[in-house]
Amino acid sequence: MNVWEENLRLAKAAWLAHSSRVLRKLSMQSSLKDQWVLITGASSGFGAAAAVAFAGQGANVLLGARRMDRLATVAEACRQAGNGQALACSLDVASTPSVEAFVRWVREQTPKLFLLVNNAGGAKGMETVAEGRDEDWEFMLQTNVLGILRMTRACLPLLQGTPGSQIISIGSIASRTAYEGGAAYCAAKAGELQITHALRLELCGTGIRVATLDPGFAETEFSLVRFKGDAVRAQKVYDGMTPLSAQDIAETLVWMATRPAHVCIDELVIKPTDQAAIHKVHRRGPGQRPAGKPF
Numbered sequence: 001m002n003v004w005e006e007n008l009r010l011a012k013a014a015w016l017a018h019s020s021r022v023l024r025k026l027s028m029q030s031s032l033k034d035q036w037v038l039i040t041g042a043s044s045g046f047g048a049a050a051a052v053a054f055a056g057q058g059a060n061v062l063l064g065a066r067r068m069d070r071l072a073t074v075a076e077a078c079r080q081a082g083n084g085q086a087l088a089c090s091l092d093v094a095s096t097p098s099v100e101a102f103v104r105w106v107r108e109q110t111p112k113l114f115l116l117v118n119n120a121g122g123a124k125g126m127e128t129v130a131e132g133r134d135e136d137w138e139f140m141l142q143t144n145v146l147g148i149l150r151m152t153r154a155c156l157p158l159l160q161g162t163p164g165s166q167i168i169s170i171g172s173i174a175s176r177t178a179y180e181g182g183a184a185y186c187a188a189k190a191g192e193l194q195i196t197h198a199l200r201l202e203l204c205g206t207g208i209r210v211a212t213l214d215p216g217f218a219e220t221e222f223s224l225v226r227f228k229g230d231a232v233r234a235q236k237v238y239d240g241m242t243p244l245s246a247q248d249i250a251e252t253l254v255w256m257a258t259r260p261a262h263v264c265i266d267e268l269v270i271k272p273t274d275q276a277a278i279h280k281v282h283r284r285g286p287g288q289r290p291a292g293k294p295f
């Protein structure tokens with residue numbers, strides 16, 4: 001080996017050592033082990049599945065929702081999935097005093113958050129604007145829009161200064177395409193998308209990453225809530241097609257949260273393969289759909 005080849009070999013070795021040091025540093029920054037992850041709407045669906053998935057990665061999870069009995073079950077599942085802490089507290093994102101009391105409780109558990117998942121929300125009703133009900137509109141705008149603003153304002157001081165910290169809000173493909181009967185829900189999720197855009201500008205330079213995860217059809221309690229307990233109508237949404245599961249969303253959230261600190265997944269749209277667009281769903285006919293995996 002001549003001097004030139006030896007220098008090249010040494011340069012390659014130094015570069016490899018440097019790269020692996022950088023990668024190790026980045027993976028340490030993005031590792032979820034012992035990090036504190038706060039999830040709203042953790043009593044069912046995406047939030048519950050995400051809680052267990054983050055706990056399985058060694059994170060400490062802080063869970064909020066209105067149904068405390070359901071939260072207790074999810075917290076227990078988290079403790080079985082990982083070695084971190086899994087703590088739950090009552091939260092109504094539609095109420096500023098409730099959000100403030102919840103975040104006071106969060107501060108008693110930890111001075112620093114790595115991740116806030118703004119997931120609490122949903123839809124109520126599918127009436128046209130002409131037939132719409134105030135209480136349904138108020139539910140959708142209070143939870144999906146004002147809930148995110150309240151939770152983010154209250155949690156920002158806890159996210160500041162944590163390397164790689166993130167806010168991931170759950171939007172919807174409804175934020176990008178309107179449909180008949182969806183005026184208030186589409187408006188609410190479009191609100192979520194614009195809050196995400198504004199927040200990313202406001203937080204540029206702080207190191208806090210801001211992202212939106214926008215799913216299409218996913219089988220959770222979402223349709224049951226939308227159709228106010230009408231299970232037959234809720235089931236029809238997924239007839240003959242294979243929807244996403246809560247687990248699919250949980251795995252995607254973990255992937256987003258474990259990117260290196262310099263990588264921000266701004267906007268991620270995730271749809272079932274059978275759903276090309278809100279109005280374009282391939283259905284094989286009832287009875288042929290593989291069983292879903294609601295939490």
Ligand SMILES: NC(=O)c1ccc[n+]([C@@H]2O[C@H](COP(=O)([O-])OP(=O)(O)OC[C@H]3O[C@@H](n4cnc5c(N)ncnc54)[C@H](OP(=O)(O)O)[C@@H]3O)[C@@H](O)[C@H]2O)c1
Nearest residue numbers: 041043044045046066067092093120121122218220221222
């Ligand atoms: N499933 C889908 O097809 C789909 C698609 C796109 C987007 N999304 C969005 O994904 C998010 C999660 O929905 P999901 O599908 O998992 O439905 P889900 O199973 O009905 O879960 C909704 C969660 O939000 C919580 N929540 C509702 N109102 C709340 C409030 N005022 N305060 C605190 N928590 C509240 C519920 O808990 P409590 O009732 O116990 O409070 C529940 O844990 C929602 O933002 C939804 O709009 C869903």
